[in-house]
Amino acid sequence: MSGRNVERKPVILWFRHDLRLDDHPALLSAVATGHPLMCVYVFDPCVERSAVEGGAYRWWLRGALAALRKQLQSYGGTLLTLAGDAQDVLPRLAAEIGAVTVFAHQRVLAAERAQDQRLVEKLAQCGIGFQLEWGTVLRHPQDILTKDRYAYRVYTAFWKALRAVGAEAPVSAPQEIVFCGLSASLLADMRLNEERLRPVVPDWAAGMRASWRVDGKAGMQVLEAFVNDLCCDYAKARDYMAREGTSRLSPYLASGMLSPRRVWDVLAQRGDDGEGAQVFLSELGWREFAQYTLFHVPSLSYENVNPKFHAMPWRRSEQDLTAWQRGQTGVPIVDAAMRQLWQTGWMHNRARMIAGSFLTKHLLIDWREGEAWFRDTLVDYDPASNAMNWQWVAGTGIDAAPFFRIFNPTLQAEKFDPDGEYIRRWVPELGALSGKALREPWNASVTVLRSAGVELGQTYPRPIVGLPEGRERALGAFKAL
DNA sequence: TTTTGAGTTGTTCGA
């Protein structure tokens, strides 16, 4: 036997929602085997409700994969990107290179867990191991249980329990990585054409490029900037839609470019116990609660958690749904929110609640319609957060939601966009209006509208539903249950 | 087992 033949067989590191090298337990485990590494990402549009279903997330993904590849290149390796059903792709890759084990992080979406289950069996048949670890959450979902060993269904109680045990400590990126060779011909027919993740005609990503930096250092830098500059005002500032008061970390967390445990640790290291830091940590707690809840309640993403709502008489109106999606409802704050989403792939947290409440209450349209639209348009799309928050706003979720939680869009605008700056930025055709007329143009006088160059029904739509009527209709429907 | 207090982010109405 020549020396070549005793070269060790490779192991596969399968990157999924963890596109980073920092705090990557699966990577450390793979490196610790001493086998050379094949790093792979599989673009798999076959998995229902997975992030890659969304156009905006695909745009983000292209940058994230490039960033990850660059990081791997600094270690002397690279990233193989493949496309197709992972159930076929992974076994074929493993067979092709003679891999002994596949390492990856656990996922929480039901369809992804089912796929992993099938892969465990499929790989085992070929004598290949599939080792899954927890690396995308603060704690294993089984670590946080009630005294009766049930999963928490109320956030506050969950949060108290999570705070009590704290997050798992993050781990550093490996010192060095030994890679196995990657020939250009390997699985040539299964390679992902990363260019195709980018929209070409029409190029709707211009606003996203202007809004986001997608590179390997960006997540950490945004985090540093947040803790240095924004964190102390976070408790209040985060509510104002025109301000840059939020952390804007969500897409880095969703893609896994940034580890939640690293975020937790950075906050902990600073020992900042001010209100801003506490409120921010609790927002990270909400992200965790979503992951946790989807793990314990797999149907979260497609079915009302509270079965009472199965009988809900949701309205079907393509016209209203489209108006909402396009930001043409005639309610300025809602339209501003929806247009911010469309143009930048992101929406301010409070705006999400307002837009979500408007869809599910005033329009009485099924939250799953909103969930699907956000899935397609958010760069920070996360199956768990998206589903849980839609169920929260619809009142169908884990939270014993008061049925009267119906946001009044104009009151919200008055409180959280007092100068109308947010509306004016995203609904420029109303730019010459101010005050109440900007928030409720349908109540403004023709004179005021005309002098602002606004003609309702022409330059800007009349509201597709009256706010009091919509509210009453929703109250009636919810009460009837 | 029973009881008790509480439940992310709200709105309206009347004093």
Add this chain to the structure above:
DNA sequence: GTCGAACAACTCAAA
């Protein structure tokens, strides 16, 4: 303008 109460009834979590 500000403030407190009312808005159903239910489920959860812990004592």
